[in-house]
Amino acid sequence: MRKDEGTATTSAELRAHNLARLLRAIHDGGGQLTRAELTRQLSLARGTATVLVRDLAGRRLIEELSGVADATVQRARGRPTGVPSSHPQGPVALAVDLRDDSYTVAAFELTGRCTVLDRQERDAGTGAGVLADVADRLRAASRRFAGRVVGVGVAVPSPVNGGTMVQPTLVDWQDIDVAAALGPGRAPGPVLAGNDATLAGLAEARRGALRGVSVALHLHVATGIGGVLLSGGQPATGAHGSAGEFGHMPLTGGGERCRCGCVGCWELDAGARGLLRAAGQAERGDRMLQAEQIIAAAATDRGYGRALAHVAKALGRGIGSLVNALDPEVVGLSGLAARVYDAAPDPVTAGYLSTLMRFRRDHPPALLPSTLGSLSALTGASELVFDAFLTPRGLGAWSAPEQKTA
Numbered sequence: 291m292r293k294d295e296g297t298a299t300t301s302a303e304l305r306a307h308n309l310a311r312l313l314r315a316i317h318d319g320g321g322q323l324t325r326a327e328l329t330r331q332l333s334l335a336r337g338t339a340t341v342l343v344r345d346l347a348g349r350r351l352i353e354e355l356s357g358v359a360d361a362t363v364q365r366a367r368g369r370p371t372g373v374p375s376s377h378p379q380g381p382v383a384l385a386v387d388l389r390d391d392s393y394t395v396a397a398f399e400l401t402g403r404c405t406v407l408d409r410q411e412r413d414a415g416t417g418a419g420v421l422a423d424v425a426d427r428l429r430a431a432s433r434r435f436a437g438r439v440v441g442v443g444v445a446v447p448s449p450v451n452g453g454t455m456v457q458p459t460l461v462d463w464q465d466i467d468v469a470a471a472l473g474p475g476r477a478p479g480p481v482l483a484g485n486d487a488t489l490a491g492l493a494e495a496r497r498g499a500l501r502g503v504s505v506a507l508h509l510h511v512a513t514g515i516g517g518v519l520l521s522g523g524q525p526a527t528g529a530h531g532s533a534g535e536f537g538h539m540p541l542t543g544g545g546e547r548c549r550c551g552c553v554g555c556w557e558l559d560a561g562a563r564g565l566l567r568a569a570g571q572a573e574r575g576d577r578m579l580q581a582e583q584i585i586a587a588a589a590t591d592r593g594y595g596r597a598l599a600h601v602a603k604a605l606g607r608g609i610g611s612l613v614n615a616l617d618p619e620v621v622g623l624s625g626l627a628a629r630v631y632d633a634a635p636d637p638v639t640a641g642y643l644s645t646l647m648r649f650r651r652d653h654p655p656a657l658l659p660s661t662l663g664s665l666s667a668l669t670g671a672s673e674l675v676f677d678a679f680l681t682p683r684g685l686g687a688w689s690a691p692e693q694k695t696a
């Protein structure tokens with residue numbers, strides 16, 4: 291018996307702090323860690339961990355499943371070690387991937403399990419109409435998960451400053467405060483907005499290809515190109531939260547004017563628009579879908595094959611320049627960047643090596659395609675919500691919904 295632990299847990303503050311730490315570790319571990327592993331990771335006494343797990347389970351934040359993977363350990367010790375996981379009535383983060391031509395709404399459980407609820411193209415509607423639509427979908431989702439929604443994370447196609455879209459791709463989103471447009475009173479819980487590419491990188495650092503990487507550069511290509519430098523898993527977002535607009539650097543030359551106000555931007559060559567243009571296609575509807583169709587057809591259509599190779603080389607050239615500037619350990623790729631690299635690795639690599647400084651060429655930082663696929667920005671948006679929730683204050687506000695009687 292360790293008396294010091296007994297004394298420590300009488301402090302309500304310390305207990306709240308430990309509950310938040312434990313729930314955070316369960317979240318970060320994706321519901322895969324056993325109670326024994328969590329106890330070790332957090333340097334908790336076994337008795338303390340038992341009390342904390344019981345408390346979290348009692349509040350329907352988690353349920354403890356029997357640990358199949360630990361069967362041998364259980365036998366050896368003669369006692370069960372469960373796996374704390376999402377409670378079926380537990381907290382839900384809603385996430386929105388807002389694009390100028392479409393949007394997706396999804397629900398995330400505490401341990402990261404995602405259910406896509408809705409995916410819509412914008413068609414001819416206005417940006418304001420899209421936001422009103424999204425607010426409706428969030429209300430519907432809130433009814434569906436009665437009492438369980440702890441917030442809404444929104445990935446937006448714009449640099450953000452304090453939750454406001456400061457240079458969005460749609461004119462009528464200019465200076466829109468995302469939380470004001472979707473809540474309060476309209477969406478359940480706090481509404482937290484972030485740039486889509488920054489959130490995609492955050493998601494890869496926490497749950498994907500960039501887990502455990504010391505310094506990572508992440509590039510997310512959708513209509514344009516954005517990204518983020520992550521140090522120790524933390525995004526470097528600049529003085530105003532709007533760093534990482536790599537697509538608006540003249541990395542591949544050219545004299546054409548970009549929608550951003552600059553000349554010769556990288557995304558004119560290496561983004562979805564660049565691919566459509568190289569393939570001689572007009573933009574219509576969801577440009578990412580269009581771009582993916584071109585990539586899928588590139589193996590059999592010579593024109594599309596040339597367009598893909600052109601964009602792949604431009605992508606690689608830009609990556610080399612950024613690696614020279616930022617010195618990452620690896621480079622993560624999501625969205626169209628991952629698709630282009632998967633479909634045409636050789637021209638990407640050739641472009642990459644051509645711009646990389648000589649001293650780096652023997653050991654160029656690896657290019658790692660996303661392991662989260664189309665869920666990367668959504669996953670990052672859900673992380674914003676859980677970052678706010680997995681604190682003593684966030685948990686203090688949680689009251690489990692009434693269990694439905696059978």
Ligand SMILES: [Zn+2]
Nearest residue numbers: 538548550555
């Ligand atoms: Zn630009």
